[in-house]
Amino acid sequence: MLEPVVKTAPIILQDAPGADAGLTAWSRRVAEAPPRRPLWEAITTARRAIAGDAPARRARRVFLMVVFLWVLNIGDLTMTMIAHRLGQFEELNPVARGLLDCPAALTVFKLALLALSSGIFLAFRRVRLTEIACGGMCCVYTALTFVWTVYFQDIML
Incomplete structure (x- = not known):
C-alpha cells in the first residue's frame, strides 16, 4: 500500500530566541555554513579519494x-x-x-x-x-x- 506524501511548510524561526526574523531553518543553515572550497581543491580531494592506492x-x-x-x-x-x-x-x-x-x-x-x-x-x-x-x-x-x-x-x- 502506498503511503501518502505529506508536504510541510518551512518552519519560521521568528519566535525562537536569538533567531533572525523571517529566516527558515534551511536558509539559516546555509547562512552559517563554512565557506566553500575552490573547485580545484574539491577535484584534487576527489581524485585522491578515488585513486586511493x-x-x-x-x-x-x-x-x-x-x-x-x-x-x-x-x-x-x-x-x-x-x-x-x-x-x-x-x-x-x-x-x-x-x-x-x-x-x-x-x-x-x-x-x-x-x-x-x-x-x-x-x-x-x-x-x-x-x-x-x-x-x-x-x-x-x-x-x-x-x-x-x-x-x-x-x-x-
Whole structure:
C-alpha cells in the first residue's frame, strides 16, 4: 500500500530566541555554513579519494612490465645469437658487435644491463614517469620481437 506524501511548510524561526526574523531553518543553515572550497581543491580531494592506492597499483604494473622486459630481452638475446650463428646478421650496436664472438660475454653484458635497468625501474616504481618509461621500453622490445619474427620468417622461406 502506498503511503501518502505529506508536504510541510518551512518552519519560521521568528519566535525562537536569538533567531533572525523571517529566516527558515534551511536558509539559516546555509547562512552559517563554512565557506566553500575552490573547485580545484574539491577535484584534487576527489581524485585522491578515488585513486586511493594508485601508487600501489602503479608499483604492481611496473613490476609486471619489468618481468615482461626480462622475457623479451632473453628472447632478443637468443635471436641475436641464432642469427649470428647463421651468418646473415649484422649487429648495429658497436659494444655488442665486439662481444658477438664470445657468447658468454654477450650474455653477461646483456643481463647486467637488464639487471641495472630493472633495478632503476623497481627503485622508482611508484613514480608515474617510471611507469611511462617502462611501458615505452615494453613497446620498443615488443616491436623488436616482431622484427625478429619477420626476419626469421624471411630466412626460412
